[in-house]
Amino acid sequence: MDRRRTSSAVARRLTGLLAAGLLVAAVTGLIKLGEPHVPTLSLLVLYLLAVLPIAIFWGTPLAVVTAVLSVWAYAYFFVSPLHSLLLADAQNAIGLGVFLVTAVVVGELAARLRRAALEAQRLSNEQSALRRVATQVAQGVAPSVLFTAVTEEVGRLCDADLARMERYEPDGTVTGVGAWSRVPAHLTVGERFDLDGLSIAREVRRRAGPIRLDSFAGASGAIAQEAQTLGIRSSIGCPITVGGRLWGVVAASKTNDVPFPAATEAQIAGFTELVATAIENAEARAELMASRARVVVTADRTRRQIERNLHDGAQQRLVSLALRLQTAQTKVPPELSVLNAELDQVHGGLTDALDELRETARGIHPAILAEGGLSPALKSLGRRSTIPIRLTLRAQLRLSERLEASAYYFVSEALTNAAKHSHASLVVVTTDITGDALRVEIRDNGQGGADFSRGTGLLGLRDRVEALGGRLNLDSPRGAGTTLTAEFPLTGS
Amino acid sequence: MGLRCFIVDDSTDFLDAARSRLESDGVTVVGVASTIDEALARLDRAEPDVVLVDVNLGSESGLDLARRIQTETNVDPAQVILISTHAAEDLIDLVESVPAAALLSKTALSGVTLRRILDDG
Ligand SMILES: Nc1ncnc2c1ncn2[C@@H]1O[C@H](COP(=O)(O)OP(=O)(O)OP(=O)(O)O)[C@@H](O)[C@H]1O
Ligand SMILES: [Mg+2]
Numbered sequence: 001m002d003r004r005r006t007s008s009a010v011a012r013r014l015t016g017l018l019a020a021g022l023l024v025a026a027v028t029g030l031i032k033l034g035e036p037h038v039p040t041l042s043l044l045v046l047y048l049l050a051v052l053p054i055a056i057f058w059g060t061p062l063a064v065v066t067a068v069l070s071v072w073a074y075a076y077f078f079v080s081p082l083h084s085l086l087l088a089d090a091q092n093a094i095g096l097g098v099f100l101v102t103a104v105v106v107g108e109l110a111a112r113l114r115r116a117a118l119e120a121q122r123l124s125n126e127q128s129a130l131r132r133v134a135t136q137v138a139q140g141v142a143p144s145v146l147f148t149a150v151t152e153e154v155g156r157l158c159d160a161d162l163a164r165m166e167r168y169e170p171d172g173t174v175t176g177v178g179a180w181s182r183v184p185a186h187l188t189v190g191e192r193f194d195l196d197g198l199s200i201a202r203e204v205r206r207r208a209g210p211i212r213l214d215s216f217a218g219a220s221g222a223i224a225q226e227a228q229t230l231g232i233r234s235s236i237g238c239p240i241t242v243g244g245r246l247w248g249v250v251a252a253s254k255t256n257d258v259p260f261p262a263a264t265e266a267q268i269a270g271f272t273e274l275v276a277t278a279i280e281n282a283e284a285r286a287e288l289m290a291s292r293a294r295v296v297v298t299a300d301r302t303r304r305q306i307e308r309n310l311h312d313g314a315q316q317r318l319v320s321l322a323l324r325l326q327t328a329q330t331k332v333p334p335e336l337s338v339l340n341a342e343l344d345q346v347h348g349g350l351t352d353a354l355d356e357l358r359e360t361a362r363g364i365h366p367a368i369l370a371e372g373g374l375s376p377a378l379k380s381l382g383r384r385s386t387i388p389i390r391l392t393l394r395a396q397l398r399l400s401e402r403l404e405a406s407a408y409y410f411v412s413e414a415l416t417n418a419a420k421h422s423h424a425s426l427v428v429v430t431t432d433i434t435g436d437a438l439r440v441e442i443r444d445n446g447q448g449g450a451d452f453s454r455g456t457g458l459l460g461l462r463d464r465v466e467a468l469g470g471r472l473n474l475d476s477p478r479g480a481g482t483t484l485t486a487e488f489p490l491t492g493s
Numbered sequence: 494m495g496l497r498c499f500i501v502d503d504s505t506d507f508l509d510a511a512r513s514r515l516e517s518d519g520v521t522v523v524g525v526a527s528t529i530d531e532a533l534a535r536l537d538r539a540e541p542d543v544v545l546v547d548v549n550l551g552s553e554s555g556l557d558l559a560r561r562i563q564t565e566t567n568v569d570p571a572q573v574i575l576i577s578t579h580a581a582e583d584l585i586d587l588v589e590s591v592p593a594a595a596l597l598s599k600t601a602l603s604g605v606t607l608r609r610i611l612d613d614g
Contacts, residue, residue, distance in 0.1 A: 311549070315578045319599045320510035326603070327510070330517040351600060358580055367579050371548065371556075372587035379586035 008257055016058035020066040023050035028073045035078065044074055044099050048106060055107030056114045063107030070103065071096045129153040130270050137278040140285075144177070146278050148189075150271050151178035151250065158264055160252035162230060165240075165275075166193075166201050167248040174201045177248065185230060197221010200237035200251040208246065210238045210265040231255045238268040242276045242283075250275075292467035293402075300365075300405040307365040315357055322350045369408050373398045377408050378429060386419050387444075388426050395431040395438055403488055406464050407431070407440050413457050414442040414484050422446025422482060436490045437470070443483040450476035450484075461486070495521045496607060499541035501532045501558060502576070503551040511545070511602060518604025529558045536566045543607055544568055546593070548577040548584060556591050563592040570594065574610060576602065 027050050031043045047070035055063035075085055079092050087093045133153060136146055147165050155163030162185065165178035173192045195202040198219035203211040213235045216227040227235075235253040239246055250272055252260070329343050361367070369377040375393045382389045398404075411429055418427045424446030432439040452458045458474065461484070465472040470488040498520050502508050505527070512522045524539035526532035528550065536544065544562065548555040555575060563570050570592035577584055581598045588596045595610045 311578055316504055316507065319578055320504075320506050322600050323507075323510040323514040323602060327513045327517045354600060355580070358583070362579075362583060366583070367549075368584055368587050371554070371584070376586040376589075380583060383582070383586070 013058070013062070016054060016062045017065070019058070020050065020054050020062060020069060023053065024066065024069045024073050026050070027070070028077055031074075031078065043078075044095065047071075047074065047099070048103060051103045051107045052110050055110045060104075060108045060111050063111065064104055067100050067103035067107065071100055074099075126157055126267055126270070129157050130274070133271060133274050137274050137281070140281065143278065143282055146275065147178035148180070149178075150275055152180040154250055154252055154268055154271055155180040155182070157267060158236070158252040158260060159254075159258075160260075161255045162232065162253045164200075164251050164253075165248060166251070168201070168205065168246060174199075174249070193223050194221070195223075197224045199223035200235055201249045204237045204239050204249045205246060208239070210236070210268070212236050212260070227253070233257055234259055236260045236264055236268070238265055238272055240272045240275050240279075242279045247276065247279060289467070289469065292463065293469075296406065296464055296467040297402045300402060300409075303365040304370065304401075304405070307361045307367060310357065310361045310364075311367065315354065315361065318350060318354050318357070322347060322354065325350065365405075366408070369404055370401075374404045374407055374431065377404075378411055378431070381408070381412060381415065382429065385415055385427070387422075387424060389415070390426065390428045392428070392430045395433045395440075397433070399438060399490070402468065403438060403490070406468055406488065407438060407486070409464065410440055410461055410484075410486050411442060413461055417450065417457055418442065418444040418446065418482070421450070422448075424481065433490070438488045438490060439485065440488075441483065441485045443481065445481045447478070448476045448480050448482050449478045450474060450482045458484075495519050496604065496611075497521050497523045497540065497542045498545065498607065499524045499526075499532075499536060499539050499543070500545045501526045501550070501555070502545070502547040503527050503549075503553075504547075507547075507599070511599075514602060515604055515607075520604045520607065529553050529561065532558055533561060533565055536562065536568055541568065542572060543611060544573050545576050545597075545602075546573060548575050548579075548587070548596075556588065559591050559593050572611070574607065 024047065027046050031046060034043055047067070050070055051063050051066045054066045072085065075087060075092075075096060076083060079087060079089075079096075087096070133146070133150055136149055141149075151163045151165045154160075161183070162181045163179070164176060166174040167177050168174055169192065173194055175192050176189045179189050193199070193201075195205075198213075198216060198221055200211065200213060201223070203213065214233070216224045216232055216235075219228075230253075232253040233255055234257065235251055237249050237251040240248040240250060250268055252264075252268070254260070325343065325347050329340065329347070332340055332343065334340070366377050366380065368380050375396055378391060378393060382391050399407075415427065415429075418424055422444045424444035427442060427444045430439075430441045430443075432441075450458065452462065452474065462472045465486045465488065468488050470486055473485040474482070475485075476482040496519075498515055500508055500511055500522060502511070502525070508525045508527075512525070515522055523541050524535050526535055532544075532546075546555045546558050546562075550558065559570070559573055559575060562568050562573055571594050573593040575588055575591065575593045575596045576599050577596065578599055581596045581601075584596060597606065597610070
């Protein structure tokens, strides 16, 4: 490895030297052309044309060599005695000396300028890459999209040939979640790897921080073998830490021997922080959704339970009591008319109490919903509606309890609103199964102008629908009726 | 001759109350059951003129029983009356497709009502 790296550095320096020689020769030729007309000493400055490019592309040491070479060529070709390196005139010697110093200083400045420009370019690339990723995080793009994007940005920015992102699994393996390569290569995403052999993921976990690997040569294990197949030489890996725990790793690798610059770890850290933020956001959102769903589902279940208890308890008892009272009445001799009238009144009161209890129970949770599902429950609701209603119920299958309850309460609340606010002459209720969603629509031909901000009813509906992962849409232009549409996903609820 | 009635309900309190109510009206209760299996096992032998089936049989559904009575016993659907604690109009949409003569609120139970329903059907 070390030998290979040294040999490539030597090759680079030899190329530089060759370029220096060619440039000096070219300038010498140029001066030769001008020589008959212009005093040659003033043409010495032209050798800067050779020194500057060498300084910019190969750095100061080679620029010094070029300057010396230039002085030598000048002395040899243009200063008497010609074709000799001896100088007859002291003034020429001073001139050459001044040129040498000037060339070295100018060369060094040019090299620095070049380095500064490169650094500025690198920083600006890094900033735009970070900005692109940050925008995606803010937009809440799907994690898989973000992982792929970050992997590519890291790969390009580090000047790597390959880059990977992996997630640590509880069972000690890692799963590839993002991959990028400069040239097309077969890279696996979604596959699990054991961490038994040498791997960047294993080393990052062991060190709990960024690591560098110089070689996979001779290492065993699935990942090391893949690295060897891909011709990976040097690699760098940085941890992704989410909420204090090691979540995953980003790795960049090269197939050549140029080492990653010293600042690479810091550069990658900017990206891993963004990834961590995105993962934290996604986890928080998922938790929020789950807890919203729990709130709605628990409330619905409680309502249903209360209705059950009323039905099985008080209602049932009152019914039996009413029957027993009637039985007793049949045994009262007809001549006891006062007693009979009294018993009639008791029976009437009992029946009224039962009716009120039923009314209450139905408001809490309609029994028909559990017994028969959404369509019978909506028909029953429509039967009691105070404004004319048309039902088109295409969702006829039984759905999950929470979905049926949510769809029912959705229609119930929207109907109440239509009756209360719309002055409509007709309400149309439609249910549909489209793809893997339950679609429920309530449309009235009233005055429109419904607004989430003017009550709690519509807001509550939106909460309910979104809690089950669905979408609520309100379309209520003034004077043109109101359409409320809810789409509930059938899966996951 | 007295009407022969069979009652299926998961509440023994109700079975008791309904029996005395109907018997005071001259109806003979020829059998009772609390579950679908009990009902199917006893119905044919009891030879009822009318079968009262509670819509809500605890964990079982009276609607299922009504369907099975049609296919698994000699009782005619026109002899089956669904009964419920709920008001009849609350459940009417539920029983549309169920093979039964009527849906009756339990509080409306009496010999007179049963005879009228059977005569109408
Ligand atoms: N179908 C409709 N037609 C016209 N206006 C409507 C309709 N539905 C709602 N609105 C308007 O939107 C407002 C908000 O409705 P929302 O259901 O949130 O509150 P509310 O019905 O006034 O009170 P509550 O919190 O008791 O439901 C209503 O006050 C009403 O002005
Ligand atoms: Mg409202």
